[in-house]
Amino acid sequence: MMVGWRRSSAAASLQMPPVTILLLVWVFSWGHATAYLDIANMTELQKHVSFFDRNKDGIITPSETFEGYVALGCDVAFSRESASSVHAALGPKTSPVDAPLPQINIYIDQIHKGMHGSDTGAYDAHGRFVPQKFEEIFIKHAKVRSDALTSLEVEELILSNRDPLDPQSWGGPVKEWGLSYKLSSDKDGFLHKDSIRGIYDASEFVKLEEKRRSSRSEM
Known part of the structure; x- marks a missing residue:
């Protein structure tokens, strides 16, 4: 019975949504680098993403991004998918060198490093x-x-x-x-x-x- 339970649990974990896996990885990761954010002189882009920094510590976690999308009125499925893709793309680009792996958190002071082309x-x-x-x-x-x-x-x-x-x-x-x-x-x-x-x-x-x-x- 125990062996069967373990196999079922492993199989179920493979079927979890990407954002759920990201959230679990973040929860069990060891600490994170500290963030410095000059609130008085934030750029518009920093202000834009800071909405998703729900605890205002300068670091956006996948769970905060999920919460932010839901707060805007997005449905749960969309919020999960968006949080997963956003952090997969921006986490590595905005994380400082001393941030622990996997670098999936978004650091607001470095958000300009995540800017993409084809914009206005x-x-x-x-x-x-x-x-x-x-x-x-x-x-x-x-x-x-x-x-x-x-x-x-x-x-x-x-x-x-x-x-x-x-x-x-x-x-x-x-x-x-x-x-x-x-x-x-x-x-x-x-x-x-x-x-x-x-x-x-x-x-x-x-x-x-x-x-x-x-x-x-x-x-």
Whole structure:
């Protein structure tokens, strides 16, 4: 019976979702490197990802990312898959050299090292906000309304920014803009300029979480 139980447990573990495996690895890993974050001088990109730093220690764990997605209103399956893929991609790039293996946590002070190509340029290479590039989004693509984007305009924006020499970077903007549109577009299908601006510094995320929390409390 014991042998059979062990085999069943091993087989079950192989069927666990990737994010569950990541969470277990993180839980049983030995410690982590310390993080330093200059909160007063955070870049917009650091503010953007800090929404997922639920305990505000400068380090984002897979469980925190999962919790953040759920807080935004994403379903559990999507949140698990997203947390798994985000940490697999950004953990090794943002972890300091003294971080223990596996390097799956995301260190906010190094988040600029995880930036991908084929984006709008509204963040510079250090993660700072570039107002001119942000305005170009609407100058070039906002045809129906000057202060908002339709779903077709979002698609046009994504395609126009694709780097033909870097096809591996094409997937990131599709996921990011797709989720932004799903979460923040209005009932008429417009993703407003102020909402997009709020996504760049996470203030829109805070509003979405508060709105979701408020709606649940009223049920």
